[in-house]
Amino acid sequence: MSVLAGTSKGVFSVEPGDARHLLESRGVRDLVRLGDRLFAGTGAGLFASVDAGESWSLVGMEDREVWQIRGDGNGVLYAGTQPAGLFRSMDAGETWREVESFAGAAEATAWCIPLDPPIPARARALVIDRDNPQRLWVGVEVGGIMRTEDGGQTWELGLPGENPDLHMMYAHPAKSEVLFASTGYGRLDGVAEMIEGNAGVFRSIDAGVNWQYAWQGITPRYSRPMCIDPRAPYGLTIASAPTAFSSFKDDDGAQAMLFRSEDEGESWRSLCDTAHSPSHANFHGLTPDPDLPGGVVVGTDTGEVWRVSNDAQWTQMGSGMPPVLSVVAF
Numbered sequence: 001m002s003v004l005a006g007t008s009k010g011v012f013s014v015e016p017g018d019a020r021h022l023l024e025s026r027g028v029r030d031l032v033r034l035g036d037r038l039f040a041g042t043g044a045g046l047f048a049s050v051d052a053g054e055s056w057s058l059v060g061m062e063d064r065e066v067w068q069i070r071g072d073g074n075g076v077l078y079a080g081t082q083p084a085g086l087f088r089s090m091d092a093g094e095t096w097r098e099v100e101s102f103a104g105a106a107e108a109t110a111w112c113i114p115l116d117p118p119i120p121a122r123a124r125a126l127v128i129d130r131d132n133p134q135r136l137w138v139g140v141e142v143g144g145i146m147r148t149e150d151g152g153q154t155w156e157l158g159l160p161g162e163n164p165d166l167h168m169m170y171a172h173p174a175k176s177e178v179l180f181a182s183t184g185y186g187r188l189d190g191v192a193e194m195i196e197g198n199a200g201v202f203r204s205i206d207a208g209v210n211w212q213y214a215w216q217g218i219t220p221r222y223s224r225p226m227c228i229d230p231r232a233p234y235g236l237t238i239a240s241a242p243t244a245f246s247s248f249k250d251d252d253g254a255q256a257m258l259f260r261s262e263d264e265g266e267s268w269r270s271l272c273d274t275a276h277s278p279s280h281a282n283f284h285g286l287t288p289d290p291d292l293p294g295g296v297v298v299g300t301d302t303g304e305v306w307r308v309s310n311d312a313q314w315t316q317m318g319s320g321m322p323p324v325l326s327v328v329a330f
Contacts (some may be wrong), residue, residue, distance in 0.1 A: 010028060011028055013053060014031070014305045014317050019320055022055075025044050027065070027325055028267045030121075032069050038053050040148055041326075045058050045063070046058070046079055046093075047059065048093055064085065066080070067082060077092065081126055083120070102155065107157045124139060134183065136151075138323040142186040144166060145160065145208060158208055160181050161197060168182045171224075180214070181211070182226045182312050184224065196215075201223050206300055207255070220242040220278075221240065225286035227287050235294050237258065237259070239258050241263065241283075242256060256278055271310075280302075285297075299324025299326070300323075
């Protein structure tokens with residue numbers, strides 16, 4: 001298995017006792033393998049590699065932060081950016097054009113990250129219906145979930161539990177109508193009260209029309225990284241922390257946790273071992289382990305990458321990197 005880590009300072013190859021710096025760039029928010037290429041969404045545009053990450057070339061959006069890249073399996077790719085925009089490639093990533101109807105939607109005028117002063121919102125979560133590539137969902141932080149049934153000609157806004165603070169979003173590998181979304185406390189006019197229901201995981205069983213809260217009784221509630229195993233029983237893994245800013249630098253550390261559900265969010269169990277219950281470091285990068293059914297690979301804000309088995313056995317794969325924001329394993 002090869003593992004690359006996207007960090008605050010670029011892409012690293014994770015190797016025992018070493019971490020090689022392969023690409024220097026601002027925050028690498030997404031690493032994904034699509035076809036025979038690797039893509040890195042960075043704070044300075046979108047980069048692609050055809051040699052497993054050894055070398056990279058800038059392929060577009062150099063004036064944007066690229067937060068996520070996804071494909072429909074037939075050569076059509078999408079990328080979500082900050083400021084909140086959606087870009088599409090019809091040639092497997094060679095060229096890109098903005099889907100202007102997305103940023104031009106009436107709802108987009110209100111989107112923002114509610115800091116002081118506010119900063120532009122980001123389109124950070126993408127799902128393409130594997131059965132109908134004209135149907136897409138785009139999660140906006142902070143804005144909500146935009147859904148299109150016609151390839152982006154028209155859009156409809158949805159708010160899971162009236163929560164517009166979208167982080168990650170995935171579809172069930174065997175049920176395209178079932179979606180999961182992780183959310184936080186951000187609202188367009190500030191920060192919501194930090195109580196149950198105002199942050200956490202939501203599930204939809206009707207393609208995003210309606211959403212149910214699937215995080216009852218789970219703390220910490222602020223959920224962000226998410227992945228789902230493509231192999232049955234399709235384990236859904238979520239990382240959570242007390243707040244958006246939880247960090248290893250806090251007096252008590254980040255107090256972060258990893259949780260796993262194998263029944264579509266009906267029940268959850270900890271995927272943490274004794275040393276990570278809770279974790280001093282926060283979790284940002286998260287991806288399924290391709291060689292270990294039910295396992296995940298996770299990156300931390302202390303610059304470490306860990307391999308975690310389905311029975312919560314933790315093995316460190318690499319360290320000494322800048323904060324890890326994304327990981328890809330292949």
